[in-house]
Amino acid sequence: MEYTRLGRTGLTVSRLALGTMNFGWQIDEERAHAVLHRGFDLGVNLVDTANMYGREDGDGLSERIIGGWLAKTGNRNRTVLATKVYAPMSDDPNDRGLSARHLVASCEASLRRLRTDWIDLFQLHHVDRTTSWEEIWQAMETLTNQGKIRYVGTSNHAGWHLARGQAAAERRHHLGIVSEQVKYNLLTRHAELEVLPAAAELGIGILPYSPLHFGALSGALRKQREGVAGRTVLHAPDRVEPHRAALERFEKLCAELGEQPAAVAIGWLLSRPEVTAPVLGPRTPEQLDVLLDAPLSAEVLAALDEIFPPIGNGGPAPEAWAW
Template sequence: MQRTRLGRTGLTVSRLCVGTMNFGWQIGEQESHAVLDRAFELGIDFVDTANMYGREDGDGLSERYIGSWLDRTGRRDRIVLATKVYAPMSDAPNDRGLSARNIIASCEASLRRLRTDWIDLFQMHHIDRGTGWDEVWQAMETLTAAGKIRYAGSSNFAGWHLARAQAAADRRHFLGVVSEQCRYNLLQRHVELEVLPAAAELGIGVLPYSPLHFGALSGALRKQRDGAGGRAVLHAPERVAPHRPAIERFEALCAEIGLDPVTVAIAWLLSRPEVTAPVLGPRGAEQLDLPLAALTTTLGDDVLNALDEIFPPVGNGGPGPEAWAW
């Protein structure tokens, strides 16, 4: 398994991350454990979740399933474990956001569900415009000093949010943001304008989620023709149909070079210098095999150029302001 450092930290992680949003919402505890078992066998030791995952069917089921797996296997010391705070977990007015109260209370609740004493990467799931950065970092410092978290990360931040957050952390002589988890794939490249450049400048690792755009880049049209099930078919009207011409060209290119669309989509992300580890969303252990093949797949310049033609970057391409100015 290839490994890399998480942003500017000394922590190393596998180049693929197991995302667990489907745990509790799409698959049960036994299937979730099978995914984690297979990931561990393959050398994937980076596991990402959030307190809200599975909440509609229970209280943080994704975290609970991971916790029961850690209990069963005793592998906590071998896993880099990430979770998130922000989303409302109840109707209580203070049970949401990034107030110091909620950050600390959410961490304690996640620790109980995960059945662990510490969280390696505690991520802010969204920006909270109503809470100042000194309050956020005070809470994160408290958790770090108590040994309950090791690093703080962000998710769904704009580039200027990363800059403001890191500037505030620097004033407090605190490490600050070490990773940003953002939606990034061939069909959604907006983060190339400012988020990726900001992350690179600040030493923040990038963890792209939805690398297959909810299955649209997984060979969706082929699966539809073959009558196969899965997310690509389930979300066809809203995810596939608006991009059908591009996806047709993409699947034709993949067939021409003899690679599965999943492998190509993940390999493209891995080719981006800012990317630390794509966050996968498997619903079964077998869905880890094609992403794994991406680790040993090098896309030539001709293929990368063809992908840019099929899925053009925003504006002129590259970072702003050149992407939209001279």
């Protein structure tokens, strides 16, 4: 496993992050612990969750599953633990969003579920257009000073949100945003327009989620032909069919390389200079075994750009659409 710094911080994280959205929703506690064990054995130290994950079976179920694993294994000190806050957690109108009240209360609830004294990366799961950055940073300063969080990250924020948030943090002499978790993969390259350039300018690490586009980039067409059950078949009408022609070329290229499509898709993300660690969402321990033997060559990267072209003229905004 390779390691890098998270954004402009001194925190060392693995080049792959273990996402846990499936915990409680798709897999039970025993299987989730097996996934965590496999990630730990591979050297993955960044574990990402959210207070809302697993809510169909109870609020914070994913966090509770992780908390049980940490308590059982004693791996807390070697784990960089990330969680998120924003989504409604009850019918209470104040039990949602990014108000100072909800941020502090949600952090304390996550700490209880995770059975830990601190959260390494506390992430704003979505933009809250009704709450000012001044209020958000006031709450984050409180939590930092109390020793309950170490760093603050965002998710699903636009480039200008990152700029506004960081400017507000600097006015308060706060470290500010150190990471942005954004939907980014070969099929979804919108982040290249403004989010990635803003993050690079501000020293914010990029944690791409949905790196396989809900399984479409994991060999979906082959799995369909072979009748393999899973998310690639379940989501075929909206995740696969609109991209069938490109996916056919992609899977042919992977076959010629002798590599699994998932490994190539992850390898492409790892080749992007702004990317810190793709967030994988495994349902089995074996799905974590996606590392390439060697980085993708310039020729392969060019072929991928041809199959999955960037938006507009390519590159960041405004060059993507302007001269």
